Amino acid sequence: MAIGKGVLQTSLVAGQTAITRVRATNPLKLLCPQRSPKAAWVYATTYGGGLVAGDQVHLEANILSGTTCVLTSQASTKVYKSPQGNTCQQTVHARVDKDALLVIAPDPITCFADARYRQHQQIDLQTTGSLVLVDWITSGRRARQECWMFSHYYSRIDITYDHHPVFLESLLLDPTDGPIDSPHRLGRFHCMALLVIVGPAVEQATATMIQEVSQQKIEPDCPLIQAASPIPQGAVLRVLGTDTESVGRELAGRLEFLSGRLDGGPWSRKW
Secondary structure (H helix, E strand, C coil): CCEEEEEEEEEEECCEEEEEEEEECCCEEEECCCCECCEEEEEEEECCCEECCCCEEEEEEEECCCCEEEEEECCCEEECCCCCCCCEEEEEEEEECCCCEEEECCCCEEECCCCEEEEEEEEEECCCCEEEEEEEEECCCHHHCCCCCCCEEEEEEEEEECCEEEEEEEEEECHHHCCCCCCCCCCCCCEEEEEEEECHHHHHHHHHHHHHHHCCCCCCCCCEEEEEEEECCEEEEEEEECCHHHHHHHHHHHCHHHHHHHCCCCCCCCC
16 A cells, blocks of 8 residues: 655746646656646556555645646546455546636546445636536456456545535445446446536537537437536536547537647547
8 A cells, every 4th residue: 555645737938828836746647748838737646557455546736827738647547346345436636717717638547346436536626717527437357357346446436626526426336235237336337427617718618518518419329428507607418328438529529619729539549
């Protein structure tokens, strides 16, 4: 078991976004390639390619006024089995200042059989700050017939805007409550995603997304199901898919509006 802590800060330097503070300890690694002067790109990863034996990762991010930051990952976050019952944990606490944009768009969480995992994301937006957050999970290693065979999964997301709560969600998937792949739970689906967009920088995309999704029809045995709803200052999109690839394509399409500001979508150089 290891406890890794990370600190990240972006600032305006000569009118462009720059990373002015970054630090991480094992097992967390923060990679910061110079991709574009329009945004700071940060790839979070871990030594060994995943979380093992109760690893804990904590990241504090401070996105200062007028900057744009993309926080993503090198690949899916793998959570290995916990034979001793130790729970792996990840927490992110980010503060987004005025006129700043934070995009959190990692690859999905993939829990192996008997894995235990918990995460908490707390995002505090100041007035005119904006956020795009993707949180998604796969059923596991389907090629090894490991579908929803982990022991425990818990995710909590707290978002405030100008010190007022605008979104709070907790998700618990635990087989002690019944088979996760039962018809009344996740059934035939193998990927579940949540997209939250908040703030003035994404206002137009919010209206477009809600309108498009509301006009879609859900057919029996549809491989992809979506639902969108408004929240204060933004919107939330929920996606269920029978495979990870189709969910990934849908998310990438929904985030295409960011290309101009980021010089490419969050996954433009990976998929």
